[in-house]
Amino acid sequence: MARFLVTGGAGYVGSHTVLALRDRGDDVVVVDNLRQGHRRAVPRGVDLIVEDVGDRRRMDEVFASWRFDGVLHFAALSIVGESMREPMHYITQNLGNTLCVADAAVKAGCRRFVLSSTAALFGCPQSLPIDEAATLCPVSPYGESKLMAERGLEWMEQAHGLRSAALRYFNAAGADPGGRLGEDHDPETHLIPLAIDAALGLRPELVVYGQDYDTPDGTCVRDYVHVSDLAAAHLHVLDALDRTGSCRYNVGNGTGHSVREVIAAVERVSGRRVPHRYGDRRPGDPAALVASSRRLREETGWTPRYAALDEIVRTAWNWRSQHPAGYGELSVTRALAS
Known part of the structure; x- marks a missing residue:
């Protein structure tokens, strides 16, 4: 049985991904500060640690307590409008927390890392549909923070051999078809x-x-991708990292x-x-x-x-x-x- 660390696993996309991991028989540990996540969104049988992922001492303790086969990192600030008002808060939190978790993983010998990224990296694209070769030009601090996080992971691959996948997904929507989980944000912006x-x-x-x-x-106009399909995409790239190496993917319905x-x-x-x-x-x-x-x-x-x-x-x-x-x-x- 594989074991994975999911940061932000009590949130919307994170909890659906935790559910997908559990449905296929994997063991999961969730770290979430519950500011936007929900304790009830964490499936039964999953260890929930209520902490900030930017607390390096606590992250080191988590990696010392379990051996992980990979990390899926969802914990982030994600409201575009708010990022326009508080740009440095978004950049320092999203970049700093990503690299804190990734560095703790590297020190513990965990070399697979999947980042929840965003289509906001592309800003105002010149043509549609948007593929991975499109120009990266964020028009919000939120998008900029995710681009910086992706680049930080690329440097960690060069320095430490960390294999990372960044999923640049568009508009996550829907709920678990079985009715087990759904979407509940405060404030709701979707x-x-x-x-x-x-x-x-x-x-x-x-x-x-x-x-x-x-x-x-x-x-x-937006591309809406079902949250369960998005969760499945995370599992696909997690499994592919060993053969593909680091990768960046756009995720949507087209x-x-x-x-x-x-x-x-x-x-x-x-x-x-x-x-x-x-x-x-x-x-x-x-x-x-x-x-x-x-x-x-x-x-x-x-x-x-x-x-x-x-x-x-x-x-x-x-x-x-x-x-x-x-x-x-x-x-x-x-x-x-x-």
């Missing part, structure tokens, strides 16, 4: 859960930021959907209206981001199982409608049965 909550009456009307972009309907199209999908799936209004553009928002995942598919065999927008939205709707307070309460079904 479009699909915001639209769902508006439809459920759990929050005021959805604000659509900008309707004058150079896109077919004037609203931003199809873009506008904000208006997402609203329409939520209305189709839920049978409810999504109340919304239009506001000004937000700084740092590119008009369109759509991924080419051809390299990931060809080199690792990964392929998305839940590619249709309505299918992605349906899993998110099913979880949220059963968990209207997120991880803060039992599911409706379980509460009725107890």
Whole structure:
């Protein structure tokens, strides 16, 4: 049985990846400070250590307590708008914490490291879909911090032989199809859960930021990849690191959907209206981001199982409608049965 350390494993993408590791029989240890993660999102049978990953002494203790076959690093600040207001906080935290964990891994003899990276590295791309050869030109401190983290890992490979994969994923969305996990952020900034909550009456009307972009309907276009497919991509690259060496991959479905199209999908799936209004553009928002995942598919065999927008939205709707307070309460079904 392999054992992996997952930082930020109580968060959205991290917890779904932990679940995927457990489903295939791996042992997992999670380190998460629970500022954005949820204790209830960590599957049973997984050790949870509530600590900051930037605490080097504690990270050394974690690596001394277990032998790990690899590290999957999700712990990071990730709100683009907030990064525009607090640029140095984002850069110091995301870069510093990544290298703290990676250096502790190297010192303990662990040589496989998978970084949760982002499409924000590409800024405002000149052409779509975006492949790995596209120019790296972040337009937000969040994107810049992830680019710096990737480059730091490249230097660690030269110096210490650390094999790293960086997954530059686009818009993670949806929930575990089995209903075991879902999306619960505070504050919530992702479009699909915001639209769902508006439809459920759990929050005021959805604000659509900008309707004058150079896109077919004037609203931003994004590539939505199901969170379970994203988790599977992490497992694929983790297994491939021994034969491929360090690698960088874009992860998405290869199809873009506008904000208006997402609203329409939520209305189709839920049978409810999504109340919304239009506001000004937000700084740092590119008009369109759509991924080419051809390299990931060809080199690792990964392929998305839940590619249709309505299918992605349906899993998110099913979880949220059963968990209207997120991880803060039992599911409706379980509460009725107890």
